[in-house]
Amino acid sequence: MILLRVDRTVFSTGQSGKFFADRTGETAITHMIFFIAAVVIAMGVIAVLSVNIQSITGATYAGSKVLSDQMRTDITIINDPEIIPYDSYEKRYTFYAKNTGDSELNTEFVTILIDGVLIEPSNVQSNVIDGDVMWRPGDVLVVNVTMSSALSTGDHRVKIAAENGKSGFMSFKT
Numbered sequence: 627m628i629l630l631r632v633d634r635t636v637f638s639t640g641q642s643g644k645f646f647a648d649r650t651g652e653t654a655i656t657h658m659i660f661f662i663a664a665v666v667i668a669m670g671v672i673a674v675l676s677v678n679i680q681s682i683t684g685a686t687y688a689g690s691k692v693l694s695d696q697m698r699t700d701i702t703i704i705n706d707p708e709i710i711p712y713d714s715y716e717k718r719y720t721f722y723a724k725n726t727g728d729s730e731l732n733t734e735f736v737t738i739l740i741d742g743v744l745i746e747p748s749n750v751q752s753n754v755i756d757g758d759v760m761w762r763p764g765d766v767l768v769v770n771v772t773m774s775s776a777l778s779t780g781d782h783r784v785k786i787a788a789e790n791g792k793s794g795f796m797s798f799k800t
Contacts, residue, residue, distance in 0.1 A: 701794030735789035
């Protein structure tokens, strides 16, 4: 059996402390272990940062798409504010809205508010005059709103909002 002889030379530092010079490669192995640990930790940090950056990128893309859709969307209510059609038998108000933007809108996702109160979708019937499901630029949407009772006499406000949050509003009198 061969025994390895460890040769340790004592160096004097000129102080009371002393250190040993190890000539068997133990220092190199220690340095390699620390290097591998540092690489593993760095890879973990990079993985975490990569996920966060991808999440931020996705959120930025979604936000910019919504903003782009909003910039291309415009709704104008074209009723005469002095004379809003009202069917007293069916308790139904009729509003006409024109898509004056550049994007197509889905009529299923149009939201109506009167005097700041959300009208339930079951009380709203909307259709494009030409009978299409999509509300294309330049088309007029007829919105029939059924109310439990007629609005009180005076000033009111209607708001028609698209699926992307862009809306048109109009003040009117009854």
